[in-house]
Amino acid sequence: MQAHSVPFPCIPLLAExxxxxxxxxxxxxxxxxxxxxxxxxxxxxxVINNSYREYPQHNQNYCDKCGEPTVFKCQDCQTDIRGYYxxxxxxxxxxxxxxxxxxxxxxxxxxxxxxxxxxxREMADELDELTGEEKEKLKNSLDDxxxxxxxTEVAGLxxxxxxxxxxxxxxxxxxxxxxxxxxxxxxxxxxxxEISNNAIQRMRNTPC
Numbered sequence: 001m002q003a004h005s006v007p008f009p010c011i012p013l014l015a016e017x018x019x020x021x022x023x024x025x026x027x028x029x030x031x032x033x034x035x036x037x038x039x040x041x042x043x044x045x046x047v048i049n050n051s052y053r054e055y056p057q058h059n060q061n062y063c064d065k066c067g068e069p070t071v072f073k074c075q076d077c078q079t080d081i082r083g084y085y086x087x088x089x090x091x092x093x094x095x096x097x098x099x100x101x102x103x104x105x106x107x108x109x110x111x112x113x114x115x116x117x118x119x120x121r122e123m124a125d126e127l128d129e130l131t132g133e134e135k136e137k138l139k140n141s142l143d144d145x146x147x148x149x150x151x152t153e154v155a156g157l158x159x160x161x162x163x164x165x166x167x168x169x170x171x172x173x174x175x176x177x178x179x180x181x182x183x184x185x186x187x188x189x190x191x192x193x194e195i196s197n198n199a200i201q202r203m204r205n206t207p208c
Contacts, residue, residue, distance in 0.1 A: 039083030043068040045099040045112030045180060050083040071111070079105035101146055101181055116181050117142055123174055129165045138162050148183045156190040 038052035042063030049058040052072050060070055072081055082104060101113045109117075120142060124135045137158055144155035163171060179187070 034085050034087035036080075036085055037083040038072050038080045039099075040070050040072045041081060041099045041110075041112070042066060042070045043111045044115060045110075047097065047099055052083060054084070054086070074103040074106060074108065075111060076108040077103060077106040079103060081110075098180060101183075113146065113181055116177050117146070120174060120177055123177070127166065127170050127174075129167060129170060130162065134162055134165070145178070145186050146181045146183055148185050152183060152185055153189070156186045159186070160190045 037050065037054050039047060040049040040052045040059055041047050042065070044063065044066045046063050046065045046068075048060050048063060048070050049055065052059060062069055073079060074081065082100070099110065099112055102109055121139045124130070124138045127135065130138070141155040141158050143149075144151040145159060166174070
């Protein structure tokens with residue numbers, strides 16, 4: 001009997017609406033699941049190629065934005081960095097737009113994550129608008145801002161209060177780094193809303 005195949009995303013729909021999932025398997029249909037390509041990213045976090053295997057012609061040894069070397073494996077466990085998600089038979093999967101913060105295999109932060117955390121810590125010490133205690137609170141909250149943990153909400157609230165004390169230049173500087181590595185929960189609940197509110201307030205304060 002000749003085996004048939006259908007893309008994996010179609011299977012849940014068939015099972016839900018027609019109840020033929022088991023029948024398909026019994027008749028020799030093969031479920032085709034997707035697979036991850038490999039992402040090539042520079043040490044500063046610029047995504048070079050999210051299809052390292054499929055389209056090697058786009059690979060680069062060095063980043064054309066900052067000149068840093070590129071990697072495609074975790075530096076700790078040597079696991080490939082997840083890139084574009086290919087689904088056989090389906091045009092358009094899912095690609096990497098922003099570099100991931102942590103390795104999905106060992107959980108260690110990637111080099112660009114460490115670099116950006118260090119940059120924010122150093123920047124915090126230069127923020128004249130903050131007291132010494134506030135600077136330490138900001139630095140101590142970073143781990144919970146970039147990873148979704150039980151303390152993320154508290155860290156986000158603390159960060160929001162600190163943002164309100166910053167001037168325009170300080171605000172833009174710290175925002176430009178944090179927007180790349182903050183967890184989605186922080187971006188949606190605090191950072192993106194705060195960005196919009198600050199922008200509106202600055203527009204109101206700008207004379208026509």
